[in-house]
Amino acid sequence: MSSAIVLPRVMQVGAGASSEVASILSKFNCEKPLIVTDQMMKQLGYVERIELPLKEQGINCGLFADCLPEPTDESIMAGVAMIEEGDYDSIIALGGGSPIDSAKAISILGKFGGAMRDYRVPRDVSETGLPIIAIPTTAGTGSEATRFTIITDANSDEKMLCAGLGFMPVAALVDYELTLSLPARVTADTGIDALTHAMEAYVSRKANAYSDSQALQAMALIAPNLRRVYHEPDNRKAREAMMLGATLAGVAFSNASVALVHGMSRPIGAHFHVPHGLSNAMLLPAITEYSIEAASERYADCARAMTVAEPADSDAVANEKLLTELKAINKELEVPGFAEYGIEKERFFSLLELMAEQALASGSPNNNPRQPSKEEMVSLYTKIWEQQ
Numbered sequence: 490m491s492s493a494i495v496l497p498r499v500m501q502v503g504a505g506a507s508s509e510v511a512s513i514l515s516k517f518n519c520e521k522p523l524i525v526t527d528q529m530m531k532q533l534g535y536v537e538r539i540e541l542p543l544k545e546q547g548i549n550c551g552l553f554a555d556c557l558p559e560p561t562d563e564s565i566m567a568g569v570a571m572i573e574e575g576d577y578d579s580i581i582a583l584g585g586g587s588p589i590d591s592a593k594a595i596s597i598l599g600k601f602g603g604a605m606r607d608y609r610v611p612r613d614v615s616e617t618g619l620p621i622i623a624i625p626t627t628a629g630t631g632s633e634a635t636r637f638t639i640i641t642d643a644n645s646d647e648k649m650l651c652a653g654l655g656f657m658p659v660a661a662l663v664d665y666e667l668t669l670s671l672p673a674r675v676t677a678d679t680g681i682d683a684l685t686h687a688m689e690a691y692v693s694r695k696a697n698a699y700s701d702s703q704a705l706q707a708m709a710l711i712a713p714n715l716r717r718v719y720h721e722p723d724n725r726k727a728r729e730a731m732m733l734g735a736t737l738a739g740v741a742f743s744n745a746s747v748a749l750v751h752g753m754s755r756p757i758g759a760h761f762h763v764p765h766g767l768s769n770a771m772l773l774p775a776i777t778e779y780s781i782e783a784a785s786e787r788y789a790d791c792a793r794a795m796t797v798a799e800p801a802d803s804d805a806v807a808n809e810k811l812l813t814e815l816k817a818i819n820k821e822l823e824v825p826g827f828a829e830y831g832i833e834k835e836r837f838f839s840l841l842e843l844m845a846e847q848a849l850a851s852g853s854p855n856n857n858p859r860q861p862s863k864e865e866m867v868s869l870y871t872k873i874w875e876q877q
């Protein structure tokens with residue numbers, strides 16, 4: 490059996506990679522890019538940092554800096570209008586997962602029209618939109634190297650998963666220096682998101698030899714450095730390892746899919762506006778505990794790759810160590826429980842059935858080694874609330 494592997498055409502990786510944006514644009518014969526980003530990137534001077542080397546080469550960019558965290562189909566429409574009305578030939582996506590996901594949607598909608606709802610799974614979006622050069626500033630969502638975008642339906646609060654070659658950036662500029670000034674909370678949330686990508690890709694029913702190799706290496710890079718970057722933001726070696734690990738984790742899950750943690754996490758993000766990485770972190774230990782019996786060898790490999798278990802440990806011992814480590818990471822990185830975060834108990838319990846339905850509809854739970862029914866997901870949400 491073979492697997493189709495999809496990657497960006499160029500990955501520029503390492504210190505200063507983002508300053509290569511002009512030469513990357515010229516490789517693709519692009520002369521008029523629209524920068525898609527958010528206000529924070531503008532305020533922190535990141536936009537200027539990307540624009541300057543372009544101006545020096547005589548390239549003037551358009552700017553759409555109104556991307557929202559957890560983007561909705563409404564929030565991207567002003568960017569779509571800019572593509573429709575301007576004569577842009579490319580998009581530079583700058584920021585965390587939200588601007589990159591927004592840019593992917595703007596690229597397709599700007600060229601082909603329609604509503605984002607039309608492009609959600611199970612449709613395979615293979616149309617070629619405007620070429621995207623993705624510059625991630627977190628380590629991270631891995632969106633710079635995935636064929637996915639997540640856009641929330643503003644009416645129903647459903648997080649719509651959209652997939653296909655059309656959402657794969659042509660180039661990813663993976664520059665860990667952009668993460669040196671990230672606040673601790675964002676560092677922790679996006680770092681645990683990346684770890685979750687690697688673990689879920691490795692235990693996914695769609696895992697393959699290629700995605701396994703990327704996932705194991707991602708775990709080896711991320712796990713020993715997660716605490717370091719949280720406590721020592723200026724640790725360049727640790728930041729570099731996290732950035733590379735996050736991109737490899739993106740490659741892994743783009744080619745193997747995520748599973749139950751992401752499936753159950755998206756509705757929490759949509760209904761209670763919990764940042765994506767944080768809602769994953771809240772779920773990761775309990776969902777791993779639930780899933781482990783169906784893939785104990787695979788989870789033991791995760792523990793060994795993360796170097797929390799010895800190579801000689803039995804699978805059972807490695808699995809115990811993995812669960813202990815995931816709980817310890819959450820404690821040390823101060824991941825709150827649902828109630829502690831401010832989620833109202835009554836509303837949470839009134840939405841359980843709907844959240845379980847939405848998780849199932851995304852398709853991600855079907856990739857999990859242990860596939861839960863809707864009722865089991867309701868029980869899992871309940872158990873996690875009670876444990877915290």
Ligand SMILES: [Fe+2]
Nearest residue numbers: 630682686765
């Ligand atoms: Fe994620």
